[in-house]
Amino acid sequence: MAIERLTDAERARLATDLPTWRMVEGRDAITRSFRFKDFSEAWGFMARVALLAEAQNHHPEWSNVWNRVEITLTTHDAGGLSARDVALARAIDSLLA
């Protein structure tokens, strides 16, 4: 069963639903940068995101350099953004709320 990409109406709501995420230029994907006190704090956050990702069976493209973490979300099986990305982004945001 194919995963459906976000509809135009759902996309229109992204800016208000996920104001801290931005579109990746040239890709149908969203990204957010995070900055922590040090590596330990960044890694603790990544560990929590890893648990969310595994629980949702939806995994980020992400990178880390010491206290910084960059997370990009897209759905390869859908060829772009899907409800899975919105759900994971919301869950990640909740970790920092």
Place this chain on the structure above:
Amino acid sequence: MAIERLTDAERARLATDLPTWRMVEGRDAITRSFRFKDFSEAWGFMARVALLAEAQNHHPEWSNVWNRVEITLTTHDAGGLSARDVALARAIDSLLA
């Protein structure tokens, strides 16, 4: 106290000492790609690298997409490769030996 960059003699030994790592084009840094069975296995490896990095107080630039991990090592305080990168690369290799 400044951290010293690798000497020419030390650099000449990199290819034999760390044969699975390659130089990053345009940077004084080394990189290696890893592929695992799935995210769980990749994350387990990353957790072990995180412990090494914190213990050595030397942290990688790295990224992960599901079962793939890319690690780049350089020493920002030295402006390039130092003995810290060689030590961390060796320790990472040992995890997979």
